[in-house]
């Protein structure tokens with residue numbers, strides 16, 4: 001999945017190759033062997049989804065605003081619920097998302 005945006009490293013606008021980085025930055029960090037220090041595309045999408053859901057948007061609206069699919073948003077929500085059950089680390093605000101999903105089922 002390629003998207004356009006601001007490079008996480010230098011702030012230049014362009015096509016983001018991966019991990020929120022434009023091609024020159026992505027290559028520089030890969031060659032230096034420290035690409036792992038930048039979040040993956042999935043982690044970036046998850047971060048965006050958390051922010052949009054926190055505004056009370058439904059999972060469908062969230063998907064459109066984050067450039068992903070409603071199914072991916074539901075997957076992210078499922079993962080967060082697992083974290084709640086497992087008590088594994090910080091959990092994003094889930095009030096909005098849970099309400100949105102229940103609304104969907106009703």
Ligand SMILES: [Zn+2]
Nearest residue numbers: 007009010025
């Ligand atoms: Zn950069």
